[in-house]
Amino acid sequence: MNGIIENYKELIDIGNARPISMGEGGTPLLRSEFLSKKINADVFIKVEGCNPSGSFKDRGMVVAVCMALHNKKKVLVCASTGNTSASASAYAAKFGLVSAIIVPNGNIAKGKLSQAMAFGAKIIAIDGSFDDALNIVRKLENYDEIEIVNSINPYRIEGQKSAAFEILDEIGEIDSLCIPVGNAGNITAYWKGFKEYRDKFKFKLPKMYGFQAEGASPIVRGEVVKNPETIATAIRIGNPASWDKANEAVTDSKGGVHSVSDSEIVESYKNLARKDGIFCEPASAAGIAGLIKFSESHKFSGQKIVCVVTGNGLKDPETSEKHASSDIFEVGANINDVLKIIR
Ligand SMILES: *Cc1c(COP(=O)(O)O)cnc(C)c1O
Secondary structure, three states: OHHHHOOOOOOOOOOOOOOOOOOOOOOOOEOHHHHHHHHHHEEEEHHHHHHOOOOOOOOOOOHHHHHHHHHHOOEEEEOOHHHHHHHHHHHHHHHHEEEEEEEOOOOOOHHHHHHHOOOOOOEEEOOHHHHHHHHHOOOOOOOOOOEEOOOHHHHHHHOOHHHHHHHHHHHHOEEEEEEEOOOOOOHHHHHHHHHHHHHOOOOOEEEEEEEEEOOOOOOHHOOOOOOOOOOOHHOOOOOOOOOHHHHHHHHHOOOOEEEOOOOHHHHHHHHHHHHHHHOHHHHHHHHHHHHHHHOOOOOOOEEEEEEOOOOEEOOOOOHHHHHHOOOOOOOOOOOOHHHHHHH
């Protein structure tokens, strides 16, 4: 499998470094009949949970790790609510690096931390928030053998922009993109990708719509949120690293950043599983919750729209058990009892 570095080598600059891959990118772009009908538009879902470690983070990580290897780094370090650590430790395992994960103690979806553990990462749980963890990581930047792979790493954005190329390659230009926003690296990357392809192939640029969770919506409110709270752990961010770039993307594209409530997120999370057969983690459903909530005010009707569904539902089994479970029928071990339920 080629991976994004080989697939888009004219647009992802790695200098003299040797391309690597774990088969990231090339994720499904599925038309949602349910959403298309519901808002009377042409709605597609980019299923990023199909990346090697189960989220879009692999697109950026492969480029960051490619450059880390080229620059003879030995250790990958990140502060992470989960998916960045899962991704970093997977690539570290494959390419012979050490990974060190700095996380806030508690408040982490188990599925994600168990990935990092399985990949053999050093897990360091600090007594503090995600933002505290990120501050410590920033200070490690000056040590020679260490590569910081948080979204402040510019190669992450370079890799993540490949998702925009894939969309344009597959279905051509679109009117709007709806995407969850946490640290705002991904919305920044898509916007960069769309602009670079526009320069090359003369596409119309889409409007960019970012969606934060109500309890973690610093960009919407215009101020840092001290203790962000939401069921959507992957976007529980109070002080986004790429705040300015996100504002630039939505302003330049004439889109917007809005918030959606946890119950709106859960509703979309459930519908995505029940109507589209896509099992995502709660944060991943924020873009769809936003699409539905703002479909009238932003006149989404009649448009061609892509919703980015960022990560795999298996990462957060606690939430699915709580909010999207179904009954288990306990019956005798005979065909008649079973048929009664089936019929
Ligand atoms: C990282 C992540 C996000 C948020 O992306 P940002 O680039 O931080 O805005 C959303 N969903 C999932 C599943 C993630 O892993």
